[in-house]
Amino acid sequence: MLAATRNLSVSHTKDCSYEEIEDQVIAIIRKHVLNILSRGKLHMESLNWLFARSSRPGEFDYTDCCDLLDVHPDLIRIRLQYEFYRQQLVFTDKFTGVLPPVLVDEVATLHIQDSVKVVQQIWSNPGTDSFPEEFKKIDTVKVIECLSLEGIIAINGERMYITGRTPKNPQNFNWSRYWNFYD
Numbered sequence: 001m002l003a004a005t006r007n008l009s010v011s012h013t014k015d016c017s018y019e020e021i022e023d024q025v026i027a028i029i030r031k032h033v034l035n036i037l038s039r040g041k042l043h044m045e046s047l048n049w050l051f052a053r054s055s056r057p058g059e060f061d062y063t064d065c066c067d068l069l070d071v072h073p074d075l076i077r078i079r080l081q082y083e084f085y086r087q088q089l090v091f092t093d094k095f096t097g098v099l100p101p102v103l104v105d106e107v108a109t110l111h112i113q114d115s116v117k118v119v120q121q122i123w124s125n126p127g128t129d130s131f132p133e134e135f136k137k138i139d140t141v142k143v144i145e146c147l148s149l150e151g152i153i154a155i156n157g158e159r160m161y162i163t164g165r166t167p168k169n170p171q172n173f174n175w176s177r178y179w180n181f182y183d
Contacts, residue, residue, distance in 0.1 A: 025065045032062075033080065037087065044093055051077060051097030051124075074100035078164045081126060085154050085161035090127035097124050103152075103164060112146045114138045122153060122160050129158035 035046035050062050066073040078100060084091075099120045107115050118140060122128055131140050144160065147153045154163045 047095040084126040
């Protein structure tokens with residue numbers, strides 16, 4: 001993180017306000033999010049930066065950025081997954097992302113066999129309409145139906161997304177209230 005701090009465009013961090021550093025860190029996150037949503041040529045790199053905890057040497061790590069902003073990293077990840085659903089983005093390249101513990105716990109309390117495995121697969125492959133061969137022994141139709149009824153996943157046509165908590169009425173939906181325990 002020390003090397004990344006030197007890469008901030010503020011000439012001398014000791015001479016600038018914390019607000020200026022926050023603005024630059026927000027800009028870093030925003031750049032990656034826009035890369036992902038616009039499906040730019042670096043979208044996979046940005047997906048891995050945000051979801052797989054990878055960064056280049058001397059670059060701010062995603063969790064470092066969140067620490068500086070006092071935001072839980074999984075909150076933005078979950079919100080971005082919801083945005084994938086809203087924009088109906090389909091990812092042909094699977095990215096590796098660790099399922100947030102809060103989702104693992106929430107899914108596990110439902111006591112649906114193999115549900116965590118199914119949710120992990122959709123988390124790392126938003127917009128998927130199928131499962132790999134290793135899922136043949138799992139009744140994915142039943143698991144998906146149960147998870148959809150619970151609002152953990154949302155389905156549009158054949159496409160599946162992890163929304164965490166799908167709103168019953170999207171017109172009057174305040175996403176941050178659904179995840180206020182991250183405050």
